[in-house]
Amino acid sequence: MSEWELLRRIAAEVPRAGDDCAVLPFRGTNLLLTIDVLHRSADFPPGTDHYTMGWRAVAVTLSDIAAMGGRPLGVALALSAPDPAEPFEGVLRGAEDCARAAGTELVGGDLDVSEELFLISSGLGEAERPIPRSGARPGDRVYLTGPLGRTYLALRLFAQGELARANELFRFTPRLAEGLRLAGSATAMIDLSDSLAHSLHILSRASGIGLVVDVRRIPLLPGLSPGDLEGVIYLGEDYELLLTAPPEALPPGPWIEIGEVVGEPGVWLRDEGTLRALPDRGWEHGGPTPPDDGERRER
Amino acid sequence: MSEWELLRRIAAEVPRAGDDCAVLPFRGTNLLLTIDVLHRSADFPPGTDHYTMGWRAVAVTLSDIAAMGGRPLGVALALSAPDPAEPFEGVLRGAEDCARAAGTELVGGDLDVSEELFLISSGLGEAERPIPRSGARPGDRVYLTGPLGRTYLALRLFAQGELARANELFRFTPRLAEGLRLAGSATAMIDLSDSLAHSLHILSRASGIGLVVDVRRIPLLPGLSPGDLEGVIYLGEDYELLLTAPPEALPPGPWIEIGEVVGEPGVWLRDEGTLRALPDRGWEHGGPTPPDDGERRER
Numbered sequence: 001m002s003e004w005e006l007l008r009r010i011a012a013e014v015p016r017a018g019d020d021c022a023v024l025p026f027r028g029t030n031l032l033l034t035i036d037v038l039h040r041s042a043d044f045p046p047g048t049d050h051y052t053m054g055w056r057a058v059a060v061t062l063s064d065i066a067a068m069g070g071r072p073l074g075v076a077l078a079l080s081a082p083d084p085a086e087p088f089e090g091v092l093r094g095a096e097d098c099a100r101a102a103g104t105e106l107v108g109g110d111l112d113v114s115e116e117l118f119l120i121s122s123g124l125g126e127a128e129r130p131i132p133r134s135g136a137r138p139g140d141r142v143y144l145t146g147p148l149g150r151t152y153l154a155l156r157l158f159a160q161g162e163l164a165r166a167n168e169l170f171r172f173t174p175r176l177a178e179g180l181r182l183a184g185s186a187t188a189m190i191d192l193s194d195s196l197a198h199s200l201h202i203l204s205r206a207s208g209i210g211l212v213v214d215v216r217r218i219p220l221l222p223g224l225s226p227g228d229l230e231g232v233i234y235l236g237e238d239y240e241l242l243l244t245a246p247p248e249a250l251p252p253g254p255w256i257e258i259g260e261v262v263g264e265p266g267v268w269l270r271d272e273g274t275l276r277a278l279p280d281r282g283w284e285h286g287g288p289t290p291p292d293d294g295e296r297r298e299r
Numbered sequence: 300m301s302e303w304e305l306l307r308r309i310a311a312e313v314p315r316a317g318d319d320c321a322v323l324p325f326r327g328t329n330l331l332l333t334i335d336v337l338h339r340s341a342d343f344p345p346g347t348d349h350y351t352m353g354w355r356a357v358a359v360t361l362s363d364i365a366a367m368g369g370r371p372l373g374v375a376l377a378l379s380a381p382d383p384a385e386p387f388e389g390v391l392r393g394a395e396d397c398a399r400a401a402g403t404e405l406v407g408g409d410l411d412v413s414e415e416l417f418l419i420s421s422g423l424g425e426a427e428r429p430i431p432r433s434g435a436r437p438g439d440r441v442y443l444t445g446p447l448g449r450t451y452l453a454l455r456l457f458a459q460g461e462l463a464r465a466n467e468l469f470r471f472t473p474r475l476a477e478g479l480r481l482a483g484s485a486t487a488m489i490d491l492s493d494s495l496a497h498s499l500h501i502l503s504r505a506s507g508i509g510l511v512v513d514v515r516r517i518p519l520l521p522g523l524s525p526g527d528l529e530g531v532i533y534l535g536e537d538y539e540l541l542l543t544a545p546p547e548a549l550p551p552g553p554w555i556e557i558g559e560v561v562g563e564p565g566v567w568l569r570d571e572g573t574l575r576a577l578p579d580r581g582w583e584h585g586g587p588t589p590p591d592d593g594e595r596r597e598r
Contacts, residue, residue, distance in 0.1 A: 022406035024373050024423070027326045035334075035375040035421045037411045074323050076334040078419060107321035112336045116413060120377060122334045122421030124323070 020067035020191060021123070023130050031073075032125035034064040040117040045158040045166075050090025052167040053119055057091075058098040058106065060193065061123035062174035063239045067191040069183035070127035072104035072176065078120040080112035087117065094171075095121075102176055127183065135187040136207035136244035142259040143243050143250070145178045147219035148196065149228060151237035172239045178253060179241060185249040195236035200267045201280040203244065211244075213259035213278070215271040234281050319366035319490060320422070322429050330372075331424035333363040339416040344457040344465075349389025351466040352418055356390075357397040357405065359492065360422035361473035362538045366490040368482035369426035371403035371475065377419040379411035386416065393470075394420075401475055426482065434486035435506035435543035441558040442542050442549070444477045446518035447495065448527060450536035471538045480550050481542060488542040494535035499566045500579040502543065510543075512558035512577070514570040533580050 021032035038044070038057050058075050065072050077095050081087055092106075099106045112118075150169050157166035175191075182189065188207050190199050196218070200211050218229060232238070244261050259270070267278045320331035337343070337356050357374050364371050376394050380386055391405075398405045411417075449468050456465035474490075481488065487506050489498050495517070499510050517528060531537070543560050558569070567574045 022373060022375060024406060026372065026425075027328070029326070031330070031372065031423065033373055033375050033406060033421065033423050035377045035407070035409050035419065037377045037379050037409050037417070037419065039379065039411070039413050041413065042411065073325065073330065074321060074332055076321060076332050076421060078334045078336045080336050080338065080417075107323060107332060108318075108334070110334050110336050112338070112341065114338050114340065114415060114417075116415060118336070118379075118413075118417060118419075120334065120336065120417075120419045122332065122375060124330065124332050124423065126325075 019133055020064040021070065021125065023068070029126055029128045030130050032065050032068050032070045032127055032130065033122070034061050035120065035122045036060045036064065038119045044117070045155060047158045047161070047163040047166060048170060049167050050087040051094035052170045053087065054091035054094030055098040055171040057119035057121045058095045059172055059174050059239065061121040062098070062102050062104070062176060063191045063193065065123050065125035066174045066176045066179035067131070067189050067241055068125065068127050069129065069131040069179045069186065069189065070125035071180060072102055073124045073126055074104055074107035075099050075124070076108045076122045077106060078110035078112065079118070080114040081117040082113065082115060084111050084113060091119065098171070102174055129183050131179070131183060131186050131189040133188050133190050133203055133206035136203055136209050136261050137187055138209060138261050138263045139246065140187050140244040140261040141247050141257050142211055142213060142261065143245065143255040143257055144219065145175045145241040145254060146256070147221045148192070148238045148240060149221040149224045149232040150239070152228065152232050152235050153221055153223055174239060175241050181251050181253055182243060182245070185251060186243040186245045189241055189243040192238040192240055192242055193236060195281070196233045196238065196242065197267070197278050197281055198236065199242050200278065203242065204265055204267050208265060210262040210264045210266045210268070211259060212262055212268045212270055212275065215269050217256070217258045219256050318432055319363040320369065320424065322367070328425055328427045329429050331364050331367050331369045331426055331429065332421070333360050334419065334421045335359045335363065337418045343416070344454060346457045346460070346462040346465060347469060348466050349386040350393035351469050352386065353390035353393025354397040354470040356418035356420045357394045358471055358473050358538065360420040361397070361401050361403070361475060362490045362492065364422050364424035365473045365475045365478035366430070366488050366540055367424065367426050368428065368430040368478045368485065368488065369424035370479060371401055372423045372425055373403055373406035374398050374423070375407045375421045376405060377409040377411065378417070379413040380416040381412065381414060383410050383412060390418065397470070401473055428482050430478070430482060430485050430488040430542070432487050432489050432502055432505035435502055435508050435560050436486055437508060437560050437562045438545065439486050439543040439560040440546050440556050441510055441512060441560065442544065442554040442556055443518065444474045444540040444553060445555070446520045447491070447537045447539060448520045448523045448531040449538070451527065451531050451534045452520055452522050473538060474540050477540060477552060480552055481544070484548040484550060485542040485544045488540055491537040491539055491541055492535060494580070495532045495537065495541065496566070496577050496580055497535065498541050499577065502541065503564055503566050507564060509561040509563045509565045509567070510558060511561055511567045511569055511574065514568050516555070516557045518555050
């Protein structure tokens with residue numbers, strides 16, 4: 001277990017912290033609170049425009065609310081930069097547009113001056129029946145809300161200088177509508193900010209079950225090929241939702257079935273009938289950086 | 300008006316953002332949401348220990364809730380540092396102790412890696428009758444919840460190497476109990492994170508009134524002399540509350556009367572019968588740094 005993972009586990013022992021959002025019972029419902037840090041060196045490749053930065057900073061925190069099956073009540077955003085006046089207008093517009101597109105609003109924030117650009121968002125939401133990470137049961141199936149590789153592809157396009165398309169991919173839509181429709185039927189849910197591999201392990205540990213995923217059913221975005229799959233699995237920052245549910249309980253929707261829940265704890269990839277254990281790796285120290293070539297050539 | 304102030308004003312036009320917390324009506328009450336950024340170069344002088352950093356990061360966000368007359372429901376804290384494992388335990392302990400001392404808890408957070416140490420806190424609170432900045436009326440008096448100069452004195456002690464006492468001063472207690480007692484009687488309230496001078500101007504503008512403050516009634520902490528007053532007025536990061544109220548409405552408490560509300564917009568200092576306008580200066584770009592000597596010698 002990496003030191004990073006150790007820290008995350010200690011942090012998860014903070015009351016109510018072991019989920020995408022903290023869950024605070026309040027007046028017959030539950031409030032959801034989350035905080036997310038983005039900063040230039042780790043999260044915004046050269047070529048990311050200010051509008052996209054603001055949009056993404058709000059989107060990542062709304063994605064945490066989506067992963068609990070919650071509806072958003074508001075987002076606060078803090079901006080710190082060497083000269084905050086420079087990114088300010090673009091960031092604010094992107095943040096407001098993302099919040100509005102998600103049916104909520106930017107309700108406040110903070111401004112500061114620092115050498116590196118930071119954007120920190122805090123989302124407030126509500127869920128009468130929050131979907132935890134811990135409810136997966138043997139017999140449930142494993143689903144995604146959409147194809148993977150959005151950030152992986154965006155990073156490739158940033159590196160190639162195709163900035164318009166790269167920025168567009170970076171401005172993902174948080175899966176709030178999907179999350180809300182799953183409240184009451186999904187048994188466990190998480191967003192993929194920390195990679196598919198790591199997220200599967202988190203669900204496995206939180207629920208005390210095992211997950212078997214069919215390699216050939218993992219959906220990739222157009223523009224990606226099977227050779228990208230291994231990279232996509234470990235990169236993280238796919239803001240689709242990963243969930244488990246009994247198939248008969250699932251409402252109609254875009255759900256893509258990729259595997260099933262088993263009794264024995266662990267995570268396996270199934271490829272033409274053979275199983276191999278999926279290592280618990282993913283986005284750790286300040287990604288996003290695509291895995292190196294060696295890793296991508298593994299398969 | 301500085302560019303900084305301009306940004307703050309634009310930011311204040313974000314819906315519900317022109318107060319210490321965003322106010323979100325919810326199920327017969329109001330939720331309060333706030334976010335605060337602290338980082339090493341601006342907020343933690345050399346000698347600040349990790350425990351104090353964690354305490355203070357939580358305290359500043361609870362102070363915003365106090366300034367609305369709210370009660371806290373929970374705090375989320377994000378830590379980013381070159382090696383987060385190093386400050387982690389101390390920061391977590393300090394943050395938890397501060398939250399517990401305030402009758403709330405740390406409910407989650409985020410971890411990241413960056414060159415500079417950042418601590419960002421987001422506080423969630425509730426207030427049936429939030430106290431705005433905009434309700435001061437001519438005839439109200441102006442009050443503080445306690446003597447000023449705590450951070451000013453702490454910075455001096457940090458510079459002198461008296462670290463134990465400096466850290467202790469940095470771990471202030473947010474004025475939550477005082478704020479709650481004032482709900483229903485204070486007409487306007489703000490915390491002094493941005494300096495007494497700037498906070499007076501904010502109240503003046505938000506309420507459309509004027510404020511006259513008696514220089515000789517501004518209370519200073521033991522250890523400070525009248526020669527420090529000008530510095531204290533402009534430094535900021537005093538986490539006492541500044542409020543206005545009709546004197547007959549005020550509940551019993553430690554309130555220190557320092558002046559009165561008048562009809563003509565503006566802020567004045569009264570000293571032995573003469574009035575002088577108080578400039579709108581304070582903690583701007585990444586304080587805390589004590590004002591230079593020239594300023595302190597003015598009076």
